[in-house]
Amino acid sequence: MTTTPVSVEALAVNGGKPVRETLLPYGRQQVSEDDIQAVVDVLRSDWLTTGPKVGEFEEAFASQVGAAQAVAFSSGTAALHGAAFAAGLKPGDEAITTPLTFAGTANSVLYQGATPVFADVCSDTLNLDPERVAERITPKTRVILPVDYAGHPAETDSFAAMARSHGLIVIEDACHALGAEYRGRTVGALADMTVFSFHPVKHVTTGEGGMVATNNSRFAETLRRFRNHGISSEARQRQSAGQWHYEMVLLGFNYRLTDVACALGISQLKRLEPNLARRRQIAARYTVAFRELPGVIPPSVRAEVNPAWHLYPIRLDLAKLSGDRAQIFRALRAENIGVNVHYIPVHTHPYYRSRFGYRAGGEYPVAEDAYERLISLPMFHAMSDEDVADVILAVSKVISAYSR
């Protein structure tokens, strides 16, 4: 896109008029009257926690993502923990994952007393690089844990092939990728277990919530027990069977998702397709606008995927700019565009540094270089056309002011 030159003085950060009067967040939920009614109906029913809505949500979700089973959890993080447990991760084991993710991905490995081993990402998609993963496989490796960064599916076929030859389990963190497609298949049954989140910035929300989808009934049974203290039956099953006896067969947690949340999830799931279509439309508008804007590199999309666009992370081409990421980030915020950064590489967080001795500067060059240049633009299905136009205008204004 062509832009008229903008002086740095015209930027809102320097006292100029902002592009918007009010802050546009980077992500936001959309709750309809039907969603509210669905929740109200449950509040008037007999079951607030694990009742009929949990199974109903799980079935609808499994069928949506093409998996045999789905098991609901109280958050995406709890679902990742469940998957790490069901995979049998234990002290001494290693799970290979990406540094460019939310800390919860790697933390799920730590919850099991196992060790997260990071491997660098591909320079185009910023997803876990299969070649780097292959270099990190040792006799201790038990799990490969790719993340579908920003909603672009990871290389699950490569990871599945590695898992077959080394006897490993693949857990796909698809918290960004509900509805994404990889080689014509929906993300949901491409890995041994696939984990989703229903945080409000996601495609479908339950407030807090998560899900593990799997075709493996043994994993599904373990997951159901793990989220319910390790107990082998649910209170509702016992009540309807007129029984009081139950057995705790493993050490689990209370990671249950409530019927109230599941009612919201069922109602929200009905709008997944239009939500995805809207996000894809917004991404297409951004990409057309930014393709020709010097200093901005839009996210890459590989030919074999259809991303779900949880995020729209641009990378700055700093050689073409007189400002760094922090300056451009601040300038966009001042224009009232709620930009964000995904992610601070996990190995550079103080906890990981002090526990594992990781440091920035060398071991994961692609992830670390990307981190210095990434900015996530607002991306959510409830954005209006005017919101999208404001983002494009603000990015063009700020980038133009900082162009060399």
Ligand SMILES: Cc1ncc(COP(=O)(O)O)c(C=O)c1O
């Ligand atoms: C990649 C990734 N994994 C895991 C999670 C954790 O999900 P939750 O916030 O539902 O616990 C998130 C959170 O947004 C995420 O982005």
